[in-house]
Amino acid sequence: MLDNGRVYLRALEPTDIDVIHRWENDCDLWRFGCATAPFSRHQIWEYLKNYTADIFAQKQLRMMVCLKTADNAVGMIDLFDFDPVNRRAAVGLLIDREYQRQGIGGDAMALLLEYARDVLHLHQVYAVVAADNAPSLWMFEKAGFRNAGTLHDWLLRADGGYVDALQMQLIVD
Structure with missing residues (x-):
């Protein structure tokens, strides 16, 4: 288990179904990811x-972000589009609204980056x-990522407009 004393990352468990279902079906979060339709509990x-x-x-590794004090999942973090030849992966992070702006995402990111560097190389x-x-x-940016470029009109918004996306990159070794 990846742990910094306040936050830890753990594997997905069957008991995570309710919280994952809630997050995956939160339409407000869809604009930050690729979801365009609800997921059923069965899915x-x-x-x-x-x-x-x-x-x-799988080319992906998803973990739950948990607080030591509450011992409950407050988010998810994952590595995806894993490329073992070029030794890189994309990273995604979701922190429940109730727990945002408390440094939890930064703590989770630091743990994941340590794992990416020391275990996955x-x-x-x-x-x-x-x-x-x-x-x-x-x-x-606080975790050390730098803007590697702008993708213009990259993400379609619900209102039909587009927004640019920034490619954030971190060399970890």
Whole structure:
């Protein structure tokens, strides 16, 4: 288990179905990811049942972000688009609204980056972040990521407009 004394990262458990279902079906969060339709409890259950934490097979590793004091999941963090040849992966992070702006995302990111560097021996991690998502950009910058470029009109918004996305990159080794 990846642990810093306040926050820890753990594998997905079947008991996470309710919180994952809630997060995956929060339409307000869809603008930050790729979801465009709700997920059923059955779909989430099948995902949990078939999920393996083998990043080499799945090209993804998702973990739950938990607080030591409450021992409950307050978010998810993952490495995806894993490329073992070039030793890189994309990173995604979701922190429940109730727990945002408390440094939990930064703590979780630090733990994941340590794992990416020391266990997976990745050379770099990156994220594509909406240019108007100031809290996420601030967290990535604080974690050492730098803006590697702008993707113009990259993300379609619910109102039909587009927003730029920034490619945030960190060399970890």
